[in-house]
């Protein structure tokens with residue numbers, strides 16, 4: 164008689180998979196603004212959550228068109244692609260926690 168373990172597929176894991184969990188895809192509803200910056204007020208990017216001006220950060224010197232916008236008023240974070248004129252409001256801490264709970 165064959166045991167149930169012998170019919171299981173061999174594990175296809177590397178040592179790294181035990182250290183870092185495999186990424187999973189989670190769907191988020193995201194607020195997106197097109198275009199950014201608006202031609203008439205290109206000096207400021209507004210927070211998509213509260214409308215206050217964002218503080219802009221350039222985390223990657225090799226990708227100057229990609230910015231991180233943070234709101235000092237409500238704490239929201241945004242990804243901004245200035246080449247494509249797109250601003251995306253990122254999930255907040257509660258949204259990320261909910262995503263982790265859904266996995």
Ligand SMILES: [Zn+2]
Pocket residue numbers: 210211212213214215234235236237238239
């Ligand atoms: Zn805000």
